[in-house]
Amino acid sequence: xxxxxxxxxxxxxxxxxxxxxxxxxxxxxxxxxxxxxxxxxxxxxxxxxxxxxxxxxxxxxxxxxxxxxxxxxxxxxxxxxxxxxxxxxxxxxxxxxxxxxxxxxxxxxxxxxxxxxxxxxxxxxxxxxxxxxxxxxxxxxxxxxxxxxxxxxxxxxxxxxxxxxxxxxxxxxxxxxxxxxxxxxxxxxxxxxxxxxxxxxxxxxxxxxxxxxxxxxxxxxxxxxxxxxxxxxxxxxxxxxxxxxxxxxxxxxxxxxxxxxxxxxxxxxxxxxxx
Amino acid sequence: xxxxxxxxxxxxxxxxxxxxxxxxxxxxxxxxxxxxxxxxxxxxxxxxxxxxxxxxxxxxxxxxxxxxxxxxxxxxxxxxxxxxxxxxxxxxxxxxxxxxxxxxxxxxxxxxxxxxxxxxxxxxxxxxxxxxxxxxxxxxxxxxxxxxxxxxxxxxxxxxxxxxxxxxxxxxxxxxxxxxxxxxxxxxxxxxxxxxxxxxxxxxxxxxxxxxxxxxxxxxxxxxxxxxxxxxxxxxxxxxxxxxxxxxxxxxxxxxxxxxxxxxxxxxxxxxxxx
Numbered sequence: 001x002x003x004x005x006x007x008x009x010x011x012x013x014x015x016x017x018x019x020x021x022x023x024x025x026x027x028x029x030x031x032x033x034x035x036x037x038x039x040x041x042x043x044x045x046x047x048x049x050x051x052x053x054x055x056x057x058x059x060x061x062x063x064x065x066x067x068x069x070x071x072x073x074x075x076x077x078x079x080x081x082x083x084x085x086x087x088x089x090x091x092x093x094x095x096x097x098x099x100x101x102x103x104x105x106x107x108x109x110x111x112x113x114x115x116x117x118x119x120x121x122x123x124x125x126x127x128x129x130x131x132x133x134x135x136x137x138x139x140x141x142x143x144x145x146x147x148x149x150x151x152x153x154x155x156x157x158x159x160x161x162x163x164x165x166x167x168x169x170x171x172x173x174x175x176x177x178x179x180x181x182x183x184x185x186x187x188x189x190x191x192x193x194x195x196x197x198x199x200x201x202x203x204x205x206x207x208x209x210x211x212x213x214x215x216x217x218x219x220x221x222x223x224x225x226x227x228x229x230x231x232x233x234x235x236x237x238x239x240x241x242x243x244x245x246x247x248x249x250x251x252x253x254x255x256x257x258x259x260x261x262x263x264x265x266x267x268x269x270x271x272x273x274x275x
Numbered sequence: 276x277x278x279x280x281x282x283x284x285x286x287x288x289x290x291x292x293x294x295x296x297x298x299x300x301x302x303x304x305x306x307x308x309x310x311x312x313x314x315x316x317x318x319x320x321x322x323x324x325x326x327x328x329x330x331x332x333x334x335x336x337x338x339x340x341x342x343x344x345x346x347x348x349x350x351x352x353x354x355x356x357x358x359x360x361x362x363x364x365x366x367x368x369x370x371x372x373x374x375x376x377x378x379x380x381x382x383x384x385x386x387x388x389x390x391x392x393x394x395x396x397x398x399x400x401x402x403x404x405x406x407x408x409x410x411x412x413x414x415x416x417x418x419x420x421x422x423x424x425x426x427x428x429x430x431x432x433x434x435x436x437x438x439x440x441x442x443x444x445x446x447x448x449x450x451x452x453x454x455x456x457x458x459x460x461x462x463x464x465x466x467x468x469x470x471x472x473x474x475x476x477x478x479x480x481x482x483x484x485x486x487x488x489x490x491x492x493x494x495x496x497x498x499x500x501x502x503x504x505x506x507x508x509x510x511x512x513x514x515x516x517x518x519x520x521x522x523x524x525x526x527x528x529x530x531x532x533x534x535x536x537x538x539x540x541x542x543x544x545x546x547x548x549x550x
Binding site: 002004012013014015016019020022023024025027028029030031035037039040064066070072086088090091093094095097098101102104106107108122125126129130133136160161164165168169254255256257259260261263264270 | 277279287288289290291293294295298299302303304305306310312314315339341345347361363365366368369370372373376377379381382383397400401404405408411435436439440443444529530531532534535536538539545
């Protein structure tokens with residue numbers, strides 16, 4: 001494998017540059033990429049320092065680095081004319097066609113994308129995160145009417161990370177409730193859930209993967225046994241079908257994919273888009 | 276304000292398209308954007324459906340929509356030649372220069388950026404998220420050696436969302452410990468924290484903003500009073516200085532900015548970059 005150093009340069013957090021670069025680099029299999037994020041490049045001096053650092057890396061390694069930039073201000077981009085490497089300039093590429101289409105000059109303001117530009121949206125994310133924490137694992141069930149969605153599933157099927165991701169990324173109020181012996185033995189949802197069936201979304205997972213995850217948590221006893229895992233998953237899926245709860249198999253899915261699928265299938269609207 | 280509909284089109288979750296589009300749109304102040312994410316466009320039929328939907332919106336509104344696309348496969352992009360609107364194609368724009376630079380053809384594979392392509396990185400994020408939950412708010416303090424960073428600060432200074440974000444986005448193990456009466460009255464860190472000073476990072480916040488946040492949670496009593504808030508913040512900052520704990524003021528910062536600043540100042544390496 002050929003190694004290349006990749007720099008994510010931003011006048012702000014670097015989150016957009018990382019996201020763009022990551023998406024593109026996953027398309028190249030035969031390289032190994034060493035990744036360096038250089039955030040808060042918000043002065044000409046810092047821009048010169050960054051260029052010097054990148055050029056030093058180029059000289060050391062004998063291979064030109066790849067630079068993903070989301071620098072907004074023209075004056076901070078200027079020093080990068082001297083950079084040794086492939087400079088991919090996100091804002092310069094896309095702002096011009098947007099300016100023409102919108103017939104508005106962009107503000108070229110630093111640090112808007114992941115900042116506090118919109119305090120309402122920000123507070124929404126924090127409130128949603130607190131909600132996800134308070135309503136995690138069935139610890140609280142009153143006020144379910146505030147929930148946009150209530151994820152149900154057996155232990156370790158992916159409920160908690162998905163709820164937190166929905167909250168932090170989109171300001172969505174997501175609760176979760178674990179299906180345990182009570183529900184699985186009787187095949188009945190508790191009244192509190194049966195009362196808000198339109199908010200329920202089920203998660204399931206392949207038995208082998210669930211055993212692997214549970215073993216890491218508790219390697220002995222019934223919890224990760226084949227018999228127990230098979231029983232729980234069969235019972236949970238039976239319950240979803242009986243109550244017509246939409247559900248997905250999370251085995252092959254990342255948190256982002258689970259979250260996007262849920263939003264796509266329920267039609268719940270994203271309140272914010274900040275990550 | 277002029278209204279425009281913006282579509283984020285992706286063969287996968289749409290997270291990259293949303294992030295890139297969001298960054299660009301924050302540069303335009305005099306428009307209101309209605310945002311629609313259309314994920315999992317992974318067949319030619321779906322691509323045609325999406326184009327029809329976008330063109331219907333264009334006809335209805337009399338203003339051409341803006342389309343941010345991260346479609347990877349050429350055949351799914353083909354129907355978009357007929358789209359009414361500004362089509363901004365992230366992959367087509369940047370893949371070609373990357374292919375030339377790396378002298379490798381990109382795989383044009385769908386759905387890599389936020390998928391389970393790298394199971395190790397995925398498990399890392401889940402493990403880090405569980406760690407953040409278990410080590411939230413000082414509930415557990417043994418095994419602090421596993422922590423990459425331990426955030427300290429008074430109640431509601433931003434510790435929990437930052438820890439969760441560091442875990443979900445970067446697979447970083449972040450614990451947090453609330454500074455309460457014990458520490459603030461004595462000006463002393465508990466032994467467990469004093470023993471890992473190199474992992475500590477402090478958060479502070481402006482008194483007025485903290486009072487506002489606390490009032491939403493509990494509007495009566497000492498908790499949100501000016502006197503109490505002023506005392507706590509002065510004591511916390513005194514403690515950071517006494518123990519030489521690096522700290523930041525989170526008043527004007529988003530979660531992303533707090534997280535990026537901490538990583539930038541501590542040099543902690545991102546383990547994954549998935550959001």
